[in-house]
Amino acid sequence: MMSDKLENKLKRYFGFDTFNQGQKEIIRDVMAGEDTLGILPTGSGKSVCYQLPAMITDGITIVVSPLVSLMIDQVKELKANGYKQVTAINSFLSVSQKKQVFDQLSRYKLIYLSPEMLQNEMVIRRLKMLKVSFFVVDEAHCISQWGHEFRTDYLKLSAVIAELNHPTVLALSGTATPEVQEDIIKQLGLKRMKQHIYPMDKENISFVVERVENPDEKLRKISKTLQLQDAPAMIYFSSRNWAERASLELSSKMPEKRIAYYHGGMEQSDRLLIQQQFMNDQLDIICCTSAFGMGINKKNIRYIIHFHLPTQTESFIQEVGRAGRDGNHSISIVYYSPTDDYLPKKLIQSELPEPAHLKAVLDYLLSLYQTNAVLPSDEAVQEQLELSENQWRFFKYHFYRKGLLDNKKVVFNEMKWKEFYMLLKEKIEHRYYYKMARFSELLTWVHHRNCRREKLYQTFQDTVKPPVVPCCDQCGFHQHDFSFGESKNNTEQESWEERLNKIFLAGGQA
């Protein structure tokens, strides 16, 4: 009876007839007031697991999400579909915009928050005045320092949950090893959590790794693969420079293809346009960094190509998971050349602070202490010490935890500081080795001699489903024997008058 009802609501609010795997089970538990951990593969509709309960239950639902862009995308999408009682509170809002939202907080049923907003006591006070029914932790792997995107702010969530009188908690992630799953439950401080862990292997993706000598050979192979096919493709790069350069070179190799690049360094208006072009099938190939893809809901991506590898398996699985959301055959290709090891190593180094930073930061704190000054804003500190956001976040968290900082004031004790220095230095080294180990795990996969599918998901699950498409190169798949069909030439030009006419007068017909 109840499930019938749920399906009706799904139809009414989202327009779908049936639930995806796992959604209904998770929604049922959450609606019954059970704290729940849901591990669902990317692209399987995680957000429905809390959006639907939020819409059909009294009280509000808080969603903590670390990705501001994803948050904004979801709010936009819900609003575009006519659901208005939703808002996002994050550092992008101006003071007056924040005030406006807080003054009308009771108007909303679904509130997205970035984790650092929960550090603000005023925010907590306001939320305590409302009836919070569900507390959702999105990207829950961020709470674990073994996960691929550790966020220190997440460690404070258990305290927030307690302060809000323990609403029903739903922790969601797309990629979490059993080790990370355990850590999520532990760090949230919840003893009994219902667990819904779904295997993340995709039956409709074929895996290929090709070894090449150099970047030029990668570009040649990519254009040979994509040139004659009618198949939307994403190509991942580890640097902005490379994404731009490859986009230009591929365009000259394949003039009949519509190719663009996307990365975090572009003007906002251009980024929005490129993203929408890709969604709207106005682009065939997008050359991007990991900044692209969050919240991209394009169903018919046929190729995910890695020109460069990410720094670990979780990221790789997440990126590959953007292919074939329509359930049709899709292909993942990694082009690997021996010199590639260098780039992820550099990335890992930029994410982590170095021991030299540690000394500089402690000197800085000491000078604050001596002048009796309070800690300035995060941006100011980062600029002064030339640290990345991640690096400073890491330090700040440990300073507060070990009592070197208390409410923006420095607490000095020579013995304690010396101990702290040794401890943190060791910790940094550990994390570096840990991350390097995770990277070499992915490299092991690249060099693996047996089935790639089994090996890729091995740390996440015991078995893989038999694929409904050719499995992988090791299992006998030859990507060049295969084609998604002849490509069309879509690059015809319009004059300015034709374009203006079609936009304004023809009602959108091509």
Next chain:
Amino acid sequence: MFEYIILRCINNLKGERSLAGIYNLLAGKRSSQTLQDAYAYQLTGFFAIYKTLHRTELIPFLEGMSQSYKIKIKNDRPEITSYGEEELKRLEEKWEPLFFAGIHIQEHISVFEERLFLYIQTITNVKAGNHHFLPVSERPDILNWVKKTYKRNKMNLESHTIDMYKELHALLKAAHEEEADVFSHRITGAGRIGFSKQQLAVQFGLSVHDVHLLLQHSLHRFYQMAATKPEQWPALALFVKTVDDTGGLITNSAQKTYKLIKQGLDLESIVHIRGLKMSTIQDHVVEMALVMPDFPMFYFINDKEVNEINNTLQTLNTNKLKEIYDALEAKFDYFQIRLVQANRQHNQSGET
């Protein structure tokens, strides 16, 4: 167009300003020095027309011009060559008249731009029966404004859309073909997503700099048409932000200083109250003399002194402060000279 604008800047600056001076002008650096230069060298139109320009992009561009003998660079100060002057003439014929009005409207352009593009996306999508689409702007103030404006006009959406089309068509028809190409392909509307600047550059064989400036030029032209003749361009006039009451001052800090002067405080007291350097407060005063009608010069300098400095300015015909200072035999300080210079520039620019 980028090359024309750079050559025009170098020509007008007469070798008296460095590369940084050109950069600050185009990027719209909010300093009194940059503002005063814009007036002194008749470059006010170009102020802040390229806010996203990087200094590192300007350097190789100037070097390229130097290598092709259009300019020479002495002590970091570019000067136009006689070959450059010929080139400038040729480019002038191609591009002029240009309608940039940076110093007067630059702060309204980005709002005008975002409103215009989001509004076109909205009405053409709705007209095509598509009520769900992802907006091309994310600024909450823009989204709200477009929502409100759309609601006010949705009763006669059909004729409203046609009016918008007619106005844009007429304005683009009168523009360079390149400009019409770039602008029309930047628009997002029913079934078509607009091009990024880089894509426009590739599509029309232009540089990204030119694409940026062509777009800016359309916006500057449309804005001024709509602001000055709203009855002739009623559809575009929708997007013109009603003027605020900053008194024309560009920097916020200068506005605060102005309020204190109006209360009758002298400069020393203002230095004390605001906790700023005297030179900063003097910069603010110079900015006021530059942009404000009826600026009370007599607060700071008497008529006789003004005349004396004015005469020297006229005879020397330079904007180099040191030369002027020396010619006046150190009778006046730099602040007084700059003030008179600013007042003179204000009067010459014909503003009221």
